[in-house]
């Protein structure tokens with residue numbers, strides 16, 4: 001039934017194929033001369049039926065997953081797509097190492113692989129056990145590759161550099177370039193980060209560009225169900241994200257460790273900001289039971305209550321400079337005001 005569902009194909013089958021293709025094609029270089037045609041043949045004749053067959057066999061391959069470690073950040077970008085501008089010291093989420101691993105392990109027991117995992121925040125370098133997390137991810141066989149995204153305001157400590165260096169599945173550090181942001185309140189440490197990553201021969205990419213689109217205020221729009229589904233389709237966000245049980249234990253009497261997977265970081269942050277009860281049906285609760293089927297069903301779903309809180313993604317987006325800072329914490333309203 002899932003294989004005939006266009007949403008499932010777009011959210012699950014196609015991203016799995018894309019990941020496999022990019023992995024096989026590899027980095028730029030001479031090997032691409034022979035890898036490129038093989039990749040084309042794989043994509044054209046093999047990969048779709050391969051992943052479809054695995055679904056029919058009940059085998060689950062998560063194409064991409066973001067691990068949200070904390071909502072704390074050194075910056076407060078007005079148009080942060082993860083909604084960090086709405087968190088204050090009173091409502092922050094930070095997982096524990098045990099909590100995030102317990103949630104991840106619950107997921108891993110029920111899937112064959114996570115193809116690509118990204119460590120995010122807020123700012124993930126504010127998570128004190130990041131070296132231990134890197135070591136733990138490296139040990140989990142079903143995690144095929146992982147990387148980390150940082151805003152370039154915190155230097156890499158020795159322990160972290162050493163663990164990343166040892167991790168064979170670690171792909172790269174991605175560093176956002178906010179050097180043209182108009183009103184940053186703290187200095188960037190890009191040069192010293194480059195230097196330490198080079199010293200340890202750790203691959204990295206510098207995400208230059210400097211133009212974002214404006215993220216409008218988040219509030220419940222009270223759209224119709226059809227309107228909410230339409231907004232989901234217009235958005236095209238593919239960043240499925242996992243929060244540990246620490247997001248649920250304060251809010252819904254769920255034991256710690258039973259984390260959840262959300263359609264995107266906006267949805268995971270909303271669950272913390274508004275209370276997860278408001279978003280029943282939106283997320284996969286990481287508990288024992290029919291988890292495989294719930295994962296497939298999640299990828300076939302196109303109605304998420306959280307999509308009612310987002311701006312109308314079918315309208316043209318307004319470009320703005322990256323990382324404009326908000327002066328104070330924003331508040332989510334019930335309506336426009």
Ligand code: SF4
Nearest residue numbers: 073077080084122151
């Ligand atoms: S640096 Fe800005 S965009 Fe990135 S997580 Fe922090 S607040 Fe959000």
Ligand code: SF4
Nearest residue numbers: 235237264306307310
């Ligand atoms: S909440 Fe829905 S509409 Fe908003 S970014 Fe996430 S998937 Fe897109």
